[in-house]
Amino acid sequence: MTRDHQTSCLPDANVILFSQAFSPRAAAAHFKSLRKNLDWQEATISIFGREIKSPRLSVWYGDAAYTYSGLTWPARPWPEAVSKIKAEVEVLADTTFNGVLANLYRDGRDSMGWHADDEPELGPDPVIASVVFGANRRFVFRRKNDPAEKVEMPLGDGDVLIMGQGAQAYWQHAVPKTTKPAGERINLTFRRIM
Numbered sequence: 001m002t003r004d005h006q007t008s009c010l011p012d013a014n015v016i017l018f019s020q021a022f023s024p025r026a027a028a029a030h031f032k033s034l035r036k037n038l039d040w041q042e043a044t045i046s047i048f049g050r051e052i053k054s055p056r057l058s059v060w061y062g063d064a065a066y067t068y069s070g071l072t073w074p075a076r077p078w079p080e081a082v083s084k085i086k087a088e089v090e091v092l093a094d095t096t097f098n099g100v101l102a103n104l105y106r107d108g109r110d111s112m113g114w115h116a117d118d119e120p121e122l123g124p125d126p127v128i129a130s131v132v133f134g135a136n137r138r139f140v141f142r143r144k145n146d147p148a149e150k151v152e153m154p155l156g157d158g159d160v161l162i163m164g165q166g167a168q169a170y171w172q173h174a175v176p177k178t179t180k181p182a183g184e185r186i187n188l189t190f191r192r193i194m
């Protein structure tokens, strides 16, 4: 784990990118272990009253339940594959987390739509640590009150993005679909439920 390469990268928000916080070797081992050991599920979410299959696989682990898009994930014990990563990320983020949402993007058709992680149970201005293992995908922010203003983050294998003050209040983020060939990408977003 290294914190050597850090850049602050979003206006009006405290967002820090730790590039290759995990070495390529550690990242590859984590990818393999997470891919195999997490209980990946194709969740059904409800958006504007419509039930749709989420375009990615997901699973929640944490000391408390978590609800978003009309879907409640129960509290669930931490798998060892995740708790080791959690401990390292807590050092980088200088805070503690009690839950993680894991996402698996199987190919370029899997995606995450525009949203902010602003559920009430995360509190008014949460710190969220996002960790990526596997394929490179575009990760984009857009300003809530001026969606034409976009900031693209080069988030790749082994990178850790700490989204702090202002990141959810003023910005939304997304992982867009792509028609370019894309391998599997795993993302863990560590959160604190109040």
Ligand SMILES: O=C(O)CCC(=O)C(=O)O
Pocket (backbone or CB within 6 Å): 101, 103, 112, 117, 130, 139, 173, 175, 187, 189
């Ligand atoms: O996969 C990513 O990089 C982002 C995931 C995300 O925004 C979320 O789980 O809330």
Ligand SMILES: [Mn+2]
Pocket (backbone or CB within 6 Å): 115, 116, 117, 173, 189
């Ligand atoms: Mn998010």
